[in-house]
Amino acid sequence: MSPTEILIAMFGGLTLFLLFGLPVAFVLGGLSVLFTVLFWDSSALVVLVLQMFDTMHSEALLGIPLYIFMALLLQRSDVIRDLYTAMELWFGRVRGGLAIGTVVICLVMAAMTGVVGAAVTAMGILALPEMLKRGYDARLASGTICAAGTLGILIPPSVLTIVYSVTAQVSIGKMLIAGIVPGIILGLLYIGYIVLIGIFRPHMVPDRRDTPKASWSQKFSALKTLILPTMIIVMVLGSIFFGVATPTEAAAVGVLGAALAAFLRGNLNLDMVQDCAIGTLKTTGMILWITLGAKAYVAIFTGLGGADTLFQLLEGLDANRYVVLALMMLILIFLGTVLDEIGIILLTVPVFLPVIQFYGFDHIWFGVLFALTIQMGYISPPFGYTLFYIKGTLPKNISMATVYRGILPFFFLQVTGLLICVAFPDLVTWLPSLMR
Numbered sequence: 001m002s003p004t005e006i007l008i009a010m011f012g013g014l015t016l017f018l019l020f021g022l023p024v025a026f027v028l029g030g031l032s033v034l035f036t037v038l039f040w041d042s043s044a045l046v047v048l049v050l051q052m053f054d055t056m057h058s059e060a061l062l063g064i065p066l067y068i069f070m071a072l073l074l075q076r077s078d079v080i081r082d083l084y085t086a087m088e089l090w091f092g093r094v095r096g097g098l099a100i101g102t103v104v105i106c107l108v109m110a111a112m113t114g115v116v117g118a119a120v121t122a123m124g125i126l127a128l129p130e131m132l133k134r135g136y137d138a139r140l141a142s143g144t145i146c147a148a149g150t151l152g153i154l155i156p157p158s159v160l161t162i163v164y165s166v167t168a169q170v171s172i173g174k175m176l177i178a179g180i181v182p183g184i185i186l187g188l189l190y191i192g193y194i195v196l197i198g199i200f201r202p203h204m205v206p207d208r209r210d211t212p213k214a215s216w217s218q219k220f221s222a223l224k225t226l227i228l229p230t231m232i233i234v235m236v237l238g239s240i241f242f243g244v245a246t247p248t249e250a251a252a253v254g255v256l257g258a259a260l261a262a263f264l265r266g267n268l269n270l271d272m273v274q275d276c277a278i279g280t281l282k283t284t285g286m287i288l289w290i291t292l293g294a295k296a297y298v299a300i301f302t303g304l305g306g307a308d309t310l311f312q313l314l315e316g317l318d319a320n321r322y323v324v325l326a327l328m329m330l331i332l333i334f335l336g337t338v339l340d341e342i343g344i345i346l347l348t349v350p351v352f353l354p355v356i357q358f359y360g361f362d363h364i365w366f367g368v369l370f371a372l373t374i375q376m377g378y379i380s381p382p383f384g385y386t387l388f389y390i391k392g393t394l395p396k397n398i399s400m401a402t403v404y405r406g407i408l409p410f411f412f413l414q415v416t417g418l419l420i421c422v423a424f425p426d427l428v429t430w431l432p433s434l435m436r
Contacts, residue, residue, distance in 0.1 A: 006039060006304045008343045014297075024343050025286075028293030034301045039304055048296040061166060061291075065284040066251035067157045070232075070258040070277040074112055079228055079264035083108060084126045086222035089214045096198040096205045099136065099144045100191050102127045106148035107187045110155035111233045112258075120149030120386055122144065124393030135206035138398050140197060143406030144381050146386045148190055148412070153341065153375045155183035157236055157254065159287070160341045160371060162247065167349040170363045172247040174432035178364050179371060180237075181427050185420060189413045228264065232257040242436055287342050294346030302350065321359040322422070325369075328352055329418070332373040333380060341374045365421075368428045372418045379407050380413070 010031065017027040029048075036045055074080070083105050091097030102123055109119045123145045131141040153160050156176035165172040198205040236254040239245035245253060305415040328348075335344045349370075356366050378386045381404040391400060421428055 006035070010035060010297075010301055010304075025289035025293040027431050028290070028297040028343070028347075032293070032296035033049065034302065035177070036300050040300070051294065052292050056292075061162070063157075063162050063172070063248040063251040064159050064287060065280050066248070066255055067159055067162075068283050069276055069280040070157075070251065070254040071112075072279050072319075073255070073262050073272075074232075075260035076263050076272050076276060077258070077267045079112075079225070079261055079265070080105070080109060080122050081126060082225035083229065086225045089219050089222045095098075095202070096194045098127065098131050098134065099140060099194045099205070102131075102144055103148045103187055103190045103194070106145075106151055107155065107183070108229050108233075109154040111237065112185065112229055119152055120145060120389040121393065123149055124390045128390075128393060129395075131387060132395065132398075137406075138205035139406030140194070140204050141406070142390060142394070142398070142403045143408075143410050144194065145191065146390055146403065146407050147410035148187070149389070150375045150378045150386055151183050151186060154179045154186070154368070154371045156180065156240070157247075157251065158371070160345065160374065161367070163291070163342055163345050164349060164367050164370060167345055168353060168363055168367060169433075170367065173243075174364055174435060175367050176247060177237070177241055177435060178368050178428050180430045180431055182368050182372065182417065182421050185427070186414065186417045189404060189417055190410065193413055228257075228261040231384075232261065241431075243435065249392065290342050291346060294343055296345065298350045321361075322358060325361070326354065326424070328355070329369065329373045332370060333377045335374075335377060341378075344374060344377075345370075362425065364432055365425045365428045369418065369421060372414065372421065376411060376414045376418070379411055381407065 010138055013029060013031050017031070032048055033045065036048065084101070087101030088098065091101040094100070105127075106119050106123060109122070125345060128141055128145060133140060156179055158176065158179060161179060162172055164170075165175045194205070206282045232254060235257045236250045239250045239253055240247055259268060262272065332344065332348065335348070352366075356363060381387065387400065387403055387407065390403060394400075394403070
């Protein structure tokens with residue numbers, strides 16, 4: 001078979017098996033073995049083994065189980081519930097205040113845990129019933145939670161960022177810090193949209209000025225709940241930014257901070273640690289299997305000439321480099337609706353890297369655009385992962401069609417955020433350039 005036919009067969013087989021609902025890791029690994037035996041040589045299977053050993057010896061990937069363990073500890077420590085109570089006291093009487101507070105909490109959660117499922121599920125349980133009870137439009141409430149909950153993909157500490165950095169062979173620390181400003185920009189876009197909805201469509205956002213007013217002493221007392229999250233954020237991100245610790249070491253520091261937060265709240269016990277450890281083992285095991293399968297798939301794909309063929313096709317377009325960039329972004333958005341972010345990175349980054357280098361794009365900047373597009377895929381109807389995270393928390397009277405309609409304005413806000421980062425790359429590269 002020609003390289004072009006192999007390219008079509010490999011991507012066609014991948015798409016077909018994924019549509020049947022088979023596990024991603026086994027589809028990737030199985031296709032790798034099949035195509036190696038059929039189109040290369042059975043002795044070339046040693047390439048797959050070498051790829052697996054190379055992955056298992058990667059020290060950079062050690063940060064992943066630590067960040068997941070930190071997220072699970074924080075999820076079980078009730079820190080998020082206290083944060084929501086504080087935001088309710090401060091913003092509860094402002095038109096759209098609970099929705100704005102939800103965005104702020106998701107920003108804080110993203111900076112503490114970087115886990116999308118935890119943020120969306122927690123806000124679906126805590127914030128959604130409160131917003132609906134107080135008269136918020138179901139579309140706005142669900143859309144806010146789905147969109148703000150995905151900020152953990154972008155804002156450090158993000159597991160996606162670590163996997164991208166290892167795959168693209170760029171600085172993990174710089175990639176983590178590069179996501180801060182774009183993440184804040186997205187958060188501000190969401191808040192601005194909520195404020196505008198309150199002005200121009202007041203029926204979607206209740207007027208809460210008639211609710212009992214919290215005293216200043218209550219408000220300032222509630223701010224105590226910000227101490228632990230702020231401490232953890234400073235410990236993790238500050239140590240990376242100032243060069244005090246590597247990202248992996250910062251992850252260990254974050255685990256210590258999360259354990260301290262749970263201890264101070266009286267939630268730290270042996271059963272909790274055991275449950276969090278088992279949850280970490282399951283999640284890390286899933287990520288590792290996908291990583292091994294994707295590494296093998298990409299190795300065979302490249303060895304059979306598929307990557308070179310794809311690069312030649314893109315080069316043969318003779319188009320402006322930003323047109324090629326837009327094409328890559330569209331591919332990522334589509335893949336984000338059917339694959340998890342780890343699989344997308346491991347499949348596409350090795351293929352896209354020669355294209356990025358050929359057109360002279362900055363790897364850190366492209367990495368942030370990569371995360372933004374995957375974020376868009378996560379909220380894209382009908383298969384975006386975030387939409388299914390929130391499904392389990394929806395009341396019976398709210399359908400998924402309502403969620404789909406609610407998420408569309410936020411999808412276009414993310415397109416706006418992506419275009420801002422494309423037009424002003426210094427917004428992405430400024431903070432990493434200041435790192436020690």
